[in-house]
Amino acid sequence: MSKLQGFEFWRQTLKEARFVVAPMVDQSELAWRLLSRRHGAQLCYTPMFHAQVFVRDSNYRRENLYNEVCEEDRPLITQFCANDPEVFVQAALLAQDYCDAIDLNLGCPQMIAKRGHYGVFLQDEWELLEKMVRLANEKLSVPITCKIRVFKDIEKTVHYAQMLEKAGCQLLTVHGRTKDQKGAMTGIASWEHIKAVRKAVGIPVFANGNIQHLSDVERCIQETGVQGVMSAEGNLHNxxxxxxxxxPVWEMAEEYLEVVKQHPPCTLSFVRAHLFKLWHHTLQIHQDLREDLAKVKTLEGLADVSKQLRLRCQEEIARGKGVEEKGSGLPLPHWICQPYVRPASASEVKKTVCQKRALEDSDRTADTLSKNKQKKRSRNPNKNFCPEQKPKYIKCDQCGNPKGNKCVFNLCRGCCKKKAYKEVADCPIKSNLPKSTLQKKVPTR
Structure with a gap:
């Protein structure tokens, strides 16, 4: 039987999913997916997995996917980051029996993605992406999907989406922000870009960006014509x-902790991060419990801090206190699940950041350095913070990591060690001298 494609895949396998929980690193684990499904989510993604690690490490596969198989957790799409077609397909083949589709992450804008050369930092390499998607479409028994960010130019974004569709992508998620719109510079996502892509392709499209309430979901579908809407930050806060x-926040927090207990094991850092998101507004007020939440080392300890936050909120309710008395400017009392809105506009933040960096670059006195850099300067008075004057490292010929300064093979420490022992050859880096060692052991006649 041939695999379903495009709209047939969306209708039959994904059951016409409209409400989608985004793939979130260390945040869209099984327990959170199950909680979200209980409250209206119709489709979930796994966190982003690193394809190369997934292929080589059986423990990574087991802990992140194989151990999280659950009948309630379907339909499910597994997401990978990758920059090598063969490695991507190998990883996808190992995952395809545990999900309903494989997604290629072409939207991650973080610095780790830049260093690893994946996510949105592949968006200009169309030939490579075409090959990755086409090969996956040919080899996999489940559909291949993609999650992208937009270019500033709408026309270029449309051509980008059409290229992926032609290569074999069966569903496209469009995050309406550019590569540079992240962190303090996040700003507003462009639904115009998403609308243009939806009109130009013949496959289902999910929209991502600007989703804080259910009304935003309905409005996005009406304005863009997409088949579904994906939420990340909005889902984490509510x-x-x-x-x-x-x-009330405690309702969601307590239910989540119960799901975690029902589906062990769950990494404690994931649970802690979810509680920080849920209790975000309350923790701005009860900062002593914020410190406790950061310090406790057990699931029971996290549950206890959450219980203390609930009791404090209920005391405020009993006294008739509301959000207005705290002067926070929130539309709802802080103990109600609601989105987090960044306090400053992207343009204002950008102006401030640019001024600070210009000052640091032009004047190297200790007063202009950040606290972290001042600490480093105190430990090493000769430390240089100028990027232009930092030494340029030569890359390892095999893996791309910085090569060892003394390596005769032009390799990093790890690759040098493997090569030296495989070929019985000497290299001075870290005393990789298998040939000399062997000669000492074999007596001469």
Whole structure:
């Protein structure tokens, strides 16, 4: 039986999913996906997995995917980051029996993605992306999907989407922000770009960006014509977003902790991060409990801090205190699940950041350095913070990491060691001298 494609895949396998939980590193684990599904989510993605690590490390596969198989957790799409077609397909083949589709991450804008050369930093390498998607479409028994960010130019974004569709992509998620719109510079996502892509392709499209309430979901579908809407930050602050509810924070926190107990093991750092997101507004007020939440080392400890936050909120409710008394400017009391809105506009933040960096670059006195750099300067008075004057490292011929300064093979420490022992050859780096060692052991006649 041939695999379903395009709209047939969306209708039959994904059951016409409209409400989608985004792939989030260390945040869209099984327990959170199940909680989100209980409250209206119709489709979930796994966190982003690194294809190369997934191929070589059986523990990584088991802990992140194989151990999280659950009948309630379907339909499910597994996402990978990759920059090598063969490695990507190998990873996808190992994952395809545990999900309903494989997604290629072409949207991650973080610095780790830049260093690893994946995510949105591949968006200009169309020939490579075409090969990756085409090969996956040919080899996999499940559909291949892609999640992208937009270019500033709408026409270029449309051509980009059409290229991926032609290569074999069966569903496209479009995050309406550019590569540079991240962190303090996030700004507003462009639904115009998403609308243009939806009109130009013949496959289902999901929209991502500007989703804080259920009303945003409905408005996005109406304005762009997409088949579904994906939420990341909105879902983290309110997992009942797709139900159109804003429940008390403790309701969601306690239910999440129960799901975690029912589906062990769950990494403690994931749980802690979720509680920080859920209790974000309350922790701005009860900062002593913020410190406790950061320090506790057990699931029971996290649950206890969450319980203390609930009791404090209920005391405020009993006294008739509201958000207005705290002067926070929130539309709802802080104990109600609601989105986090960044305090400054992207343009204002950008102006401030640029001025600070210009000052640091032009004047190297200690007063202009950040606290972190001042600490480094105190430990090493001769430390140089000028990027232009930093030494340029030569890359390893095999893996791309910085090569060893003394390596005769032009390799990094790890690759040098493998080569030296495989070929019984000597290299001075870290005393990789298998040939000399062997000669000492074999007596001469």
């Amino acid at each position: 997992p009942a977003l797709f139900e159109g509810r804003s429940p």
